[in-house]
Amino acid sequence: MTGRAQKALWTGALAVAAVGYLAPLLFLVAGAFKPDARVLAEAAGWRAVVPVGASLHNFADVFARVPFERYLMNSLWIAAWVVAGGLAVNGLAGYALARLPFPGRRLVLGAVLALLVVPFEAIAVPLFYQMAWLGLRDTYTVQALPFVANAFSVYLFYSFFLNVPRELEEAARVDGAGPLATYLRVVVPGARPVFATVAVLTFLTQWGSFLWPLMVTVGERVRPLPVGLAAFHTLPPRMWGDIFAFCLMTAAPVLALFLLFQRWFVKGAVDSGIKG
Amino acid sequence: MADVRLTDLSCTYPDGTAAVRGVSLAVADGELMVIVGPSGCGKSTLLRMVAGLEPASAGTVAIGGRDVTDLSPQARNVAMVFQSYALYPHLTVAGNLAFPLRMRGLPRAEIARRVAEAAHLLSLTPLLERRPAALSGGERQRVAMGRALVRDPDVFLLDEPLSNLDAALRVEIRAEIAALQRRTGTTCLYVTHDQVEAMTLGSRVAVMEHGRLHQVDAPRALYEAPADTFVARFIGSPGMNLVPARLEPGPEGPCLRLGAAAVPLPAPVRARQPKAEGAAGEVSAGLRPEALALEGPGPRLTGTVRAVERLGHEVLAHVALAEPGGCPPVAARLPADAELEEGDGVALVVDVAAVRLFGRDGTAL
Numbered sequence: 001m002t003g004r005a006q007k008a009l010w011t012g013a014l015a016v017a018a019v020g021y022l023a024p025l026l027f028l029v030a031g032a033f034k035p036d037a038r039v040l041a042e043a044a045g046w047r048a049v050v051p052v053g054a055s056l057h058n059f060a061d062v063f064a065r066v067p068f069e070r071y072l073m074n075s076l077w078i079a080a081w082v083v084a085g086g087l088a089v090n091g092l093a094g095y096a097l098a099r100l101p102f103p104g105r106r107l108v109l110g111a112v113l114a115l116l117v118v119p120f121e122a123i124a125v126p127l128f129y130q131m132a133w134l135g136l137r138d139t140y141t142v143q144a145l146p147f148v149a150n151a152f153s154v155y156l157f158y159s160f161f162l163n164v165p166r167e168l169e170e171a172a173r174v175d176g177a178g179p180l181a182t183y184l185r186v187v188v189p190g191a192r193p194v195f196a197t198v199a200v201l202t203f204l205t206q207w208g209s210f211l212w213p214l215m216v217t218v219g220e221r222v223r224p225l226p227v228g229l230a231a232f233h234t235l236p237p238r239m240w241g242d243i244f245a246f247c248l249m250t251a252a253p254v255l256a257l258f259l260l261f262q263r264w265f266v267k268g269a270v271d272s273g274i275k276g
Numbered sequence: 277m278a279d280v281r282l283t284d285l286s287c288t289y290p291d292g293t294a295a296v297r298g299v300s301l302a303v304a305d306g307e308l309m310v311i312v313g314p315s316g317c318g319k320s321t322l323l324r325m326v327a328g329l330e331p332a333s334a335g336t337v338a339i340g341g342r343d344v345t346d347l348s349p350q351a352r353n354v355a356m357v358f359q360s361y362a363l364y365p366h367l368t369v370a371g372n373l374a375f376p377l378r379m380r381g382l383p384r385a386e387i388a389r390r391v392a393e394a395a396h397l398l399s400l401t402p403l404l405e406r407r408p409a410a411l412s413g414g415e416r417q418r419v420a421m422g423r424a425l426v427r428d429p430d431v432f433l434l435d436e437p438l439s440n441l442d443a444a445l446r447v448e449i450r451a452e453i454a455a456l457q458r459r460t461g462t463t464c465l466y467v468t469h470d471q472v473e474a475m476t477l478g479s480r481v482a483v484m485e486h487g488r489l490h491q492v493d494a495p496r497a498l499y500e501a502p503a504d505t506f507v508a509r510f511i512g513s514p515g516m517n518l519v520p521a522r523l524e525p526g527p528e529g530p531c532l533r534l535g536a537a538a539v540p541l542p543a544p545v546r547a548r549q550p551k552a553e554g555a556a557g558e559v560s561a562g563l564r565p566e567a568l569a570l571e572g573p574g575p576r577l578t579g580t581v582r583a584v585e586r587l588g589h590e591v592l593a594h595v596a597l598a599e600p601g602g603c604p605p606v607a608a609r610l611p612a613d614a615e616l617e618e619g620d621g622v623a624l625v626v627d628v629a630a631v632r633l634f635g636r637d638g639t640a641l
Contacts, residue, residue: 165360167360167362168364170358171358173348174349174356175423175427177350178348190365
């Protein structure tokens with residue numbers, strides 16, 4: 001086989017795979033705009049991804065039936081707190097582990113690495129009782145606070161900061177910067193890619209979080225999107241067009257964020273030694 | 277401006293390695309002191325201890341009469357130029373120059389004035405808006421110098437600032453640094469492994485090896501009267517030849533037996549090295565390459581030419597001596613027209629008045 005034919009074969013195979021991966025997403029987008037009756041009726045064929053009779057009716061329906069905007073704001077508010085708090089806390093922790101020669105550093109680093117393999121589900125119930133004991137059920141705090149400190153983020157920051165040239169920090173110290181000023185004015189600006197990576201990863205995890213908010217929220221006041229979606233799913237009458245519209249509006253901010261930060265995301269993942 | 281005084285300064289790492297061992301050194305106000313030595317001799321560690329980047333295990337550092345041994349780097353008012361320049365990559369040249377001033381909380385107008393002044397002094401004005409990544413090696417070096425200058429520190433610390441530049445640029449910037457230091461009159465400690473750099477820059481040069489100071493002196497004194505065999509070999513290119521010899525008592529004072537010949541020790545040598553007067557026995561005769569010639573009066577050392585380096589204005593001949601045997605080949609600096617080939621037998625005439633004598637422990641008599 002010639003090189004050209006081989007290349008064409010590969011391109012064809014990859015195109016088929018790409019369509020395979022994209023199909024559910026296209027189905028979601030098309031279904032969100034279709035009249036409710038057509039969504040499942042056309043689900044089995046190629047027509048599933050063609051938005052025949054497109055309108056915004058399903059979206060209007062969602063807003064009429066549930067307080068979607070409330071769920072959205074709740075999700076954004078919680079994710080913003082976890083991302084902002086996470087960048088501050090985990091960045092400083094990673095820096096301390098990479099640079100400060102404090103006693104027990106290796107032990108702490110070992111503990112952080114060990115925490116990477118503990119699934120959240122394993123600690124969900126004890127954490128629930130702890131939070132309930134603190135009287136935090138059904139609040140924003142209970143949804144954000146346990147996720148601010150994150151072992152994976154600490155580890156990403158730690159591996160990135162290990163490679164920051166020491167002389168930069170020493171130059172800053174000689175130039176009159178204290179430890180915090182050195183971190184904020186010299187180390188952080190040089191670490192924007194890893195901050196962006198951690199921000200995106202944290203946001204994604206938080207945005208899709210379901211089990212914990214389901215356990216700790218009661219009403220609609222602090223309910224985030226995934227729990228709202230689950231509730232909407234069971235809300236009679238079951239309208240698939242509306243559900244698809246809800247799903248699309250839930251996924252859209254994540255897609256937008258990824259496209260916006262794609263460059264940083266890849267660079268940060270490479271610089272910190274992980275593959276994106 | 278201030279003087280720098282190091283007293284019995286030592287640095288031992290947690291694994292027990294002693295990087296600096298009991299160094300005492302006084303640098304006068306406005307002096308440019310060069311610290312030179314081979315890689316790993318502790319010179320950079322010593323500089324970092326003055327900056328406050330490395331803690332002292334023992335001894336004291338005083339700047340301007342103030343004991344700063346336990347002070348943090350930012351409290352010492354020193355400026356440092358690093359080997360890698362350590363420019364802040366996210367800041368422009370102007371931002372880099374302004375950084376130390378911002379850290380000191382100076383008013384904006386004052387910062388702008390000082391940055392403009394430093395940029396003008398170092399011809400950096402057209403580059404102020406560029407980032408370090410867009411600068412050449414020489415330009416980066418000048419920005420690093422500017423960042424040190426702009427704060428008007430008590431002491432400049434320079435850690436091998438020219439080692440990343442090519443040879444031509446190194447000579448040019450070396451002269452710029454010397455001129456700048458003279459103009460500002462700021463006390464300066466300059467670390468290098470390059471003895472040519474050390475000799476051309478320093479008003480005094482401190483030679484270090486294995487964490488110890490061997491000698492602190494003016495460049496000419498280091499060259500002509502090295503305190504020990506290490507300094508003798510390290511300073512000069514090529515270094516001083518060390519030839520085994522004997523001091524023997526003679527009717528009119530000590531005689532030097534060098535190879536087959538024995539000659540009375542000339543008066544200038546006896547005046548420079550009074551300890552040679554009563555000494556007898558094995559010594560090392562230190563001979564600079566220019567103290568060896570192909571003709572003239574004086575004792576001769578015979579040997580075979582091992583290598584000839586023709587440098588244009590002179591010829592360096594490396595000669596394995598027949599007697600005394602066992603010593604490494606000696607280097608002789610000969611006129612450019614000297615006709616020598618590898619393998620030739622040769623008799624080198626020694627200028628005995630230029631000899632430097634070292635005892636068996638390696639220190640000068």
